[in-house]
Amino acid sequence: ERNPGIAHSIPIWEAARATTAAPSYFDPIEISNRKFGDGGFGTNNPAAEMFWEVANMNGGDPKSVSLLLSIGTGESKINRFKDGPVGKYRGYLNAARRLASSSAAVHENLQALGKAFGIPYYRFNVPGGLGKMKLDEWKPRRGRKEGTLEKICSLTENYCNQSDVRKQLVKVAQILVEHRKDRAKSDMWGLVSKG
Structure with a gap:
């Protein structure tokens, strides 16, 4: 449900906690009798959601958006399925999960929206190693070997x-x-600027 109205009165920590409810990391949270789970499943790239939210806040006018900008978290390579029934089953599950959270479909949708409404659209997405990093990956720098932060910085x-x-x-x-x-x-x- 889109809500371009007034902001909710829930504490900021609850809103932040709701955004972290990825099933493999944190359980869903209940706020005001509503359960919040992984919003990334199916909407891993929220740029299209934001486009329509801004348009709705401006009387439903898509041309009120002056720029469509999508910043990715890194492109990942698609792995081939491993041999054997378990490997294939796992491969199908992983492919379905990637498809459900694919930003590629959103990218194509945003390109079409930009073209249809004459709005400039840009997508920045670092290729290579960033897409292979796990969400919770953190490796410190060891001597000359890059840590996670250095790797993110150098690739970007x-x-x-x-x-x-x-x-x-x-x-x-x-x-x-x-x-x-x-x-x-x-x-x-x-x-807006002075409150």
Whole structure:
């Protein structure tokens, strides 16, 4: 259920806890007689949800969105199924799980939305090793060997330094600056920025 109305009055820790209810890490949480579970299953890329939320907050006008930006958590390679019935069964389960949380379908949907409404759309997603990392992976740096943080930083920096990615980042920055300038001209900006 979309709710562009006033914010809920639940404590922030409960809202944060609800976002972490991934079944293999934390149990679902009950808040105000509603149970919250893994929102990532089927909506691992929330960019489309945010698009419609912003449009609804602006009278249902999709053109009120000035930029569609999707930032991924890293592309992962698709593993082949292992031999034997157990390996195949496990492979099918993993493939179904990946499909349910696939950001690729959302990416295609956002491309189509951007094209249909004339809204610039950009997706940044670091290829390579980031997609292979487990959600709870944390390895400290050991001598010259990269730890998790160093690996994330170096892969991301290499990706952002590619000329085509750098050009896209500059375009996104320009759009955001123009949008900020336009908002600053509005009386509403004073209310939002000063409380």
